[in-house]
Amino acid sequence: MFTYYLDLALRSLRRNRALTALMIVAIAFGVGASMTTLTVLHVLSADPIPGKSGDLYMVQLDPRQARGFIPGEEPPDQVTRSDGEALLRAGKAERQVVMTSGEAAIEPARAGLLPFFIEGRWTSADFFPMFGVPFVAGAPWTRDDDDRAARVAVIARALADKLFGTTDVVGRTLRTESSELRIIGVIDTWRPTPHFYDLHSQVYGREEQIFVPFSTSRELKLPRSGSQDCWDESPDPLALGAPCVWLQFWAELPGKARADAYRDFLFQYSLEQQRAGRFARPPNVRLRDVRQWLAFSEVVPDDARLQTWIAIGFLVVCLINTVGLLLTKFLRRSSEIGVRRALGASKRSIFVQLLVEAGMIGVVGGALGLLLAWLGLWAVRHQPADYAPLARLDLPMLVATFGLAVAASLIAGLLPAWRGCQVTPAIQLKSP
Amino acid sequence: MHFFPILSTLRRHRTAAILIVAEIALTCAIVCNAVFLIRDRLARMDQPSGVVEDELVLARLAGIGARADRAAVTAQDLAALRQIPGVKFAAVTNMVPFGGSSWNTSIGLVPDSVDSLSSGMYFGSADLVEALGVRIVAGRDFTSDEFRDFDDVQATRTKVPAILLSRGLAERLFPDKNPVGQAVYATGRDPVRVVGVYEHLARPNDMSTKERARWSMILPITPAFTVGGNYVLRVDPARATEVLAAVTKTLERVDPNRIFLDRQRFSEMRENYFRKDRAMAYLLVGVSLALLVVTALGVVGLASFWVQQRTRQIGVRRALGATRGDILRYFQLENFILATIGIVLGMALAYAINLWLMQKYQIPRLPASFLPIGATLLWLLGQIAVLGPALRASLIPPAIATRSV
Numbered sequence: 001m002f003t004y005y006l007d008l009a010l011r012s013l014r015r016n017r018a019l020t021a022l023m024i025v026a027i028a029f030g031v032g033a034s035m036t037t038l039t040v041l042h043v044l045s046a047d048p049i050p051g052k053s054g055d056l057y058m059v060q061l062d063p064r065q066a067r068g069f070i071p072g073e074e075p076p077d078q079v080t081r082s083d084g085e086a087l088l089r090a091g092k093a094e095r096q097v098v099m100t101s102g103e104a105a106i107e108p109a110r111a112g113l114l115p116f117f118i119e120g121r122w123t124s125a126d127f128f129p130m131f132g133v134p135f136v137a138g139a140p141w142t143r144d145d146d147d148r149a150a151r152v153a154v155i156a157r158a159l160a161d162k163l164f165g166t167t168d169v170v171g172r173t174l175r176t177e178s179s180e181l182r183i184i185g186v187i188d189t190w191r192p193t194p195h196f197y198d199l200h201s202q203v204y205g206r207e208e209q210i211f212v213p214f215s216t217s218r219e220l221k222l223p224r225s226g227s228q229d230c231w232d233e234s235p236d237p238l239a240l241g242a243p244c245v246w247l248q249f250w251a252e253l254p255g256k257a258r259a260d261a262y263r264d265f266l267f268q269y270s271l272e273q274q275r276a277g278r279f280a281r282p283p284n285v286r287l288r289d290v291r292q293w294l295a296f297s298e299v300v301p302d303d304a305r306l307q308t309w310i311a312i313g314f315l316v317v318c319l320i321n322t323v324g325l326l327l328t329k330f331l332r333r334s335s336e337i338g339v340r341r342a343l344g345a346s347k348r349s350i351f352v353q354l355l356v357e358a359g360m361i362g363v364v365g366g367a368l369g370l371l372l373a374w375l376g377l378w379a380v381r382h383q384p385a386d387y388a389p390l391a392r393l394d395l396p397m398l399v400a401t402f403g404l405a406v407a408a409s410l411i412a413g414l415l416p417a418w419r420g421c422q423v424t425p426a427i428q429l430k431s432p
Numbered sequence: 433m434h435f436f437p438i439l440s441t442l443r444r445h446r447t448a449a450i451l452i453v454a455e456i457a458l459t460c461a462i463v464c465n466a467v468f469l470i471r472d473r474l475a476r477m478d479q480p481s482g483v484v485e486d487e488l489v490l491a492r493l494a495g496i497g498a499r500a501d502r503a504a505v506t507a508q509d510l511a512a513l514r515q516i517p518g519v520k521f522a523a524v525t526n527m528v529p530f531g532g533s534s535w536n537t538s539i540g541l542v543p544d545s546v547d548s549l550s551s552g553m554y555f556g557s558a559d560l561v562e563a564l565g566v567r568i569v570a571g572r573d574f575t576s577d578e579f580r581d582f583d584d585v586q587a588t589r590t591k592v593p594a595i596l597l598s599r600g601l602a603e604r605l606f607p608d609k610n611p612v613g614q615a616v617y618a619t620g621r622d623p624v625r626v627v628g629v630y631e632h633l634a635r636p637n638d639m640s641t642k643e644r645a646r647w648s649m650i651l652p653i654t655p656a657f658t659v660g661g662n663y664v665l666r667v668d669p670a671r672a673t674e675v676l677a678a679v680t681k682t683l684e685r686v687d688p689n690r691i692f693l694d695r696q697r698f699s700e701m702r703e704n705y706f707r708k709d710r711a712m713a714y715l716l717v718g719v720s721l722a723l724l725v726v727t728a729l730g731v732v733g734l735a736s737f738w739v740q741q742r743t744r745q746i747g748v749r750r751a752l753g754a755t756r757g758d759i760l761r762y763f764q765l766e767n768f769i770l771a772t773i774g775i776v777l778g779m780a781l782a783y784a785i786n787l788w789l790m791q792k793y794q795i796p797r798l799p800a801s802f803l804p805i806g807a808t809l810l811w812l813l814g815q816i817a818v819l820g821p822a823l824r825a826s827l828i829p830p831a832i833a834t835r836s837v
Contacts, residue, residue, distance in 0.1 A: 022729055029722060067544060105496040105691055115496055115691050178497030221498060233621070235587055302793045303712055306469075310719055313462045317455055317723055321730040324451040328737035384707035419447065 009357035027365030030318030032372025033311040035401040048192035053290035059249040060286035078245040093251035095130045099123035101201040107175040120210035122217030138170035138185030149215035153181040156209040200226040322412040330420035341425035350421040358413020366405025453774045459727040460778025464806035473713040477706040481529040482632035484565030488698035489665040495658040502656035518671030521563035525556030526660035529634035530705040539618040552635035552648035571612035571628030574652040582655040594627040600646025728817040735821035747832030756826040763822035771814035
């Protein structure tokens, strides 16, 4: 029966090619536009560290001056050097890391290569196991290296290739900012998206290429980048004890009980600091896991959301258009339907027949929509946004695109098909 | 004319009529908002910078490691840059308008005031005001003895003797006083005297309100090229290309052991800064056009169907004496009625969408003047779309009425 309906649908669609093409194109454009923007949203709101995002927590304290205090206000999203180092020493979490984004001028030893800048991260040792950074050679440094401010570095594969033409570089030295660092590890291409652990540096479009122990970076005075907020005058905002926040602090706390205990610890710590006169405000701490933190920070750009709404609006207009055209088409065939009903076809089978026709438009429209979404994403990749290179169709979105097209055309077909099967055979069979 | 007959016909084709009205309404609402958003983006891209844009060439570089000779090298750089033919002024500054990276500080009338205003903090070497072409509207530019070294100020070894305020900031701080000669607190606990007010200098990054975007100050503090590292050259526009070609070589001759990040004309940087807005505006134009085309095709499809369905009825009317013009106008009026209902609903919807966007995305209120634009557009579109089917209807011969089927 189904093949018979398919045959009928095909005949009907062929009979009025312009109308069929119009419906297919409308569905395809609507679906193509929606799926392009939805794919971008899907990529932008992806879990940057699947499997672990529930165990990693971002730490916030409020070390600011008494002036301008509003109870319950959001504390700064970075910590001071004093607090960062104190929390690291306390070591109350499974793992913890204090860090900042950095910049380093690399002075290559290779002839013909000019000095150049790269993005880096000055961080404590737990960074690598905590965020699951993949190594291709060597290993991360240890907490002991942190304490000794060892002159070591972990570099990215791309940098190793650029500087030495190979990734087999463990043990070699690297010259940066007038200092020598020994390379102890090379990591694979690694770019968590969004760049959740430090939203002050580019959220989507950044790859850090050199990692140096935080303690070492302070001894060598390696330049840093990102935001720095001081609430009082300071001759050196990066010094220990300076009234400035500029470091990110993350803790790994498996299980809710650990997280609650750590929150209590942060509260106690703040209270002690207040009693000691270092904190002017009552304890105000936040401990958010990766997902909560990303949701709170609203990392997905407004423009991407706005574009999605526009595309969905467009799809709705295309659907209304298709409903109208299908209705026109089905009612125009009243006499044919009347004959089929008179010959014994039930309302149900007419309904199914008409829906098959609508579904067919959806299948072709979906295929075309997929092509358009693919083209659309190609166009997005050439847009000037920092997330542009990430916009690619993955399997779930591919299936979703096709599903959306078929579902949309079936929904669009419901009303016309229902109206179509209401045709009373008697009236249609009388000569007009 | 045919108003009531049309209404009763439409009532009998209720579903199709409702669909087309809904389509027109939705299109009208989306297009109204899209046109408004496009205008918003264009206005953003058109923001004044306050500098002489076509005369500016910028170069950015960075040092390697801590350099003790940074101030001396900077002075040599500036001297060498001034020697390039076509360069009128050269200065070093911590930041540039639309440059992205920004320096900000709070400024108020008392030290540590709670209601001090976070403003853009520009500082640079002696010729900065002249090099940028910032227009002084009250008071004077800095004198050469007012400039201090950045490192000295940072280490609080010296005090900043003077400050220039933007007009926007001066009016906010001193609503009913002449700001020139007044004291403000900007960099620390010591008062700084306002020596002049300049018209405008755009901030390097986006601000949440138009008013905030106008708050900036200039301080007579000379940074080394390692602080921000922007050289600003004011050049003869006719020779800008030559200057651009010579900049890097000139700086390399002074000291090659640095990283030369980029050199560009101000216009390029501006274009770069607003790239996302341009892309969004193009996208909105594209979607609006696509929407209008889809809606027009929908109108054509429905009108064609109605013409076909009413062939006999039209024949009868023609046989009873209706002219071709009458038939043509019947379909045009029918479309006009449908479009009008759609437009009225569409405007209400446009307004609702705007309210929702205002809440979610900090978009300004849709001015009422945008509604007629959407209305006219859709009326025209409807009339153009219905013309073909209506003309076909008017060509139906009266003889059709006498034929069976």
